[in-house]
Amino acid sequence: GAGVSQSPSNKVTEKGKDVELRCDPISGHTALYWYRQSLGQGLEFLIYFQGNSAPDKSGLPSDRFSAERTGGSVSTLTIQRTQQEDSAVYLCASSPPPGLNEQYFGPGTRLTVT
Amino acid sequence: RKEVEQDPGPFNVPEGATVAFNCTYSNSASQSFFWYRQDCRKEPKLLMSVYSSGNEDGRFTAQLNRASQYISLLIRDSKLSDSATYLCVVRTGNTDKLIFGTGTRLQVFP
Numbered sequence: 205g206a207g208v209s210q211s212p213s214n215k216v217t218e219k220g221k222d223v224e225l226r227c228d229p230i231s232g233h234t235a236l237y238w239y240r241q242s243l244g245q246g247l248e249f250l251i252y253f254q255g256n257s258a259p260d261k262s263g264l265p266s267d268r269f270s271a272e273r274t275g276g277s278v279s280t281l282t283i284q285r286t287q288q289e290d291s292a293v294y295l296c297a298s299s300p301p302p303g304l305n306e307q308y309f310g311p312g313t314r315l316t317v318t
Numbered sequence: 319r320k321e322v323e324q325d326p327g328p329f330n331v332p333e334g335a336t337v338a339f340n341c342t343y344s345n346s347a348s349q350s351f352f353w354y355r356q357d358c359r360k361e362p363k364l365l366m367s368v369y370s371s372g373n374e375d376g377r378f379t380a381q382l383n384r385a386s387q388y389i390s391l392l393i394r395d396s397k398l399s400d401s402a403t404y405l406c407v408v409r410t411g412n413t414d415k416l417i418f419g420t421g422t423r424l425q426v427f428p
Contacts (some may be wrong), residue, residue: 239418246405246420247362260415295361306352307416309361 206230208310210296216316217286225281225313229298236279237299237307238271240292247295253279286317319344322419324406330425335396339422341389341406350409351382353391355402356421362405365391396426 209228217223229236238250249263253273264270268286273279283290293314297307324341331337343351351368366373368380368389379392389406406419 237416247418249415249417252415306364306367309363311361 208296208298208308210294210310210313212313213311214314214316216318219288219317220285222282222284223286223315225283225294225296225315227279227281227296227298227310229277229279229296230300230308231277232300233298233308234276234301235299235307236273237297238279238281239295239297241295241312242292250281250294283315286315288317291315291317320419321345321417322406322408324419324422326420326422328423328425330427331396333396333398333426333428335426336392336394337396337424338393339391339404339406339424341391341419343387343389343406343408343417345408345410346387348387348408348410351380351389352407352409352416353378353380353389354405354407354418356405357402362418365404393424396424398426398428400424401426 208230211226236253239247241247251258251261251264251271255276256273268284271281293312295309295312297309299307322343329337353365354362355365356362366375366380368382370382372381377394381390403421403423405421408417
């Protein structure tokens with residue numbers, strides 16, 4: 205079946221612009237996660253959703269970052285007024301209920317802020 | 319101190335070698351443990367879960383030592399295709415949140 209998909213696969217933007225990154229989880233997966241990974245670094249947790257609610261937003265680096273999930277499915281991560289340090293690969297993952305097991309990752313969106 | 323710590327490597331080993339990776343975690347309330355594999359410029363994928371009694375999947379053996387808060391991964395008879403970064407992953411309590419280590423890079427050479 206279809207895996208987690210993310211779009212766009214690559215995004216180059218100018219400093220100060222807003223960007224939206226999209227994640228389509230595997231159908232039926234109730235939990236959805238956003239991470240980012242800078243070059244040569246580990247995965248940094250950003251936020252996770254259980255259904256449409258976000259019990260844990262603790263990883264969002266600043267108030268320029270926000271995310272939403274609608275219909276228990278697609279999620280959008282928005283970064284406002286992008287900065288060069290926002291350049292990274294943004295990975296989305298989903299897991300089936302009860303959400304305590306394997307996370308399935310999408311291919312990521314590579315964001316470059318110039 | 320990081321919640322999950324790993325030796326970044328790289329570990330450079332010849333084909334056929336046995337190699338072991340270690341990982342320590344700081345939260346004694348951690349309940350679930352995993353090893354993920356990440357190939358260069360690819361997304362992470364689950365390699366195996368780690369059970370209290372230790373578990374084996376083919377050439378891969380994972381062990382957990384709760385007293386020392388230590389997880390290990392042993393790879394026997396290394397293949398060129400094992401070259402990747404191995405991520406130690408921990409879940410604490412009943413949350414859905416996973417904490418990833420920064421990974422240990424393995425390079426297997428002919």
